Amino acid sequence: MCYMPGMLDFSKKDSDLSKFYSFYNNTAYYHYLNNHEIVMRMHLVFEILDGLYEPEMADRKLFDLLLKYDDENYRRITPYIIYFILKRSGVMFDLAACENCGTTDETHTVAEKGLYCDTCASQLDISGFCDKESAYIIKSMSNSALYRNITVNRKQELQVLKALAEYSAQVMEKPLKSLKTVLSII
Numbered sequence: 001m002c003y004m005p006g007m008l009d010f011s012k013k014d015s016d017l018s019k020f021y022s023f024y025n026n027t028a029y030y031h032y033l034n035n036h037e038i039v040m041r042m043h044l045v046f047e048i049l050d051g052l053y054e055p056e057m058a059d060r061k062l063f064d065l066l067l068k069y070d071d072e073n074y075r076r077i078t079p080y081i082i083y084f085i086l087k088r089s090g091v092m093f094d095l096a097a098c099e100n101c102g103t104t105d106e107t108h109t110v111a112e113k114g115l116y117c118d119t120c121a122s123q124l125d126i127s128g129f130c131d132k133e134s135a136y137i138i139k140s141m142s143n144s145a146l147y148r149n150i151t152v153n154r155k156q157e158l159q160v161l162k163a164l165a166e167y168s169a170q171v172m173e174k175p176l177k178s179l180k181t182v183l184s185i186i
């Protein structure tokens with residue numbers, strides 16, 4: 001899969017090649033291609049988008065979010081966009097309650113199937129992808145005003161992306177091709 005900024009004319013669908021011939025490059029978005037950090041993350045975002053959204057589903061808010069990428073915010077915005085896609089698709093796990101027992105206390109473990117409290121995590125022997133700080137970053141996503149002021153460092157981004165991407169892969173029932181590469185080079 002390859003990320004290219006441009007516009008696709010969905011009204012031209014008379015042949016199998018329509019998606020190729022009705023694609024127009026938009027140079028206004030080319031600055032993304034000059035930033036390797038953003039391009040790499042876009043591969044992962046679009047692979048998840050491809051797996052969860054209906055083909056050609058319009059989502060203006062998602063488009064606006066993608067346009068917010070800049071040279072400073074990519075560590076913070078990438079996990080948020082994945083969260084947004086999961087939420088919009090109706091499959092995001094509960095950010096407040098334990099997946100197993102439903103308690104809202106001490107929920108610090110983010111695993112492949114969602115969020116767990118400390119007691120269940122230890123009983124079920126689930127280690128999770130995130131430390132407490134990274135779990136807090138994910139839990140903050142339900143409050144966009146709070147999340148906007150959060151800083152995400154490289155270590156946290158790796159944990160948060162892995163957690164959300166592994167959860168997405170589990171929902172999509174197929175591994176994400178771009179995940180290993182993205183995590184190894186960002």
Ligand SMILES: [Zn+2]
Pocket residue numbers: 098099100101102103116117118119120121
């Ligand atoms: Zn629990």
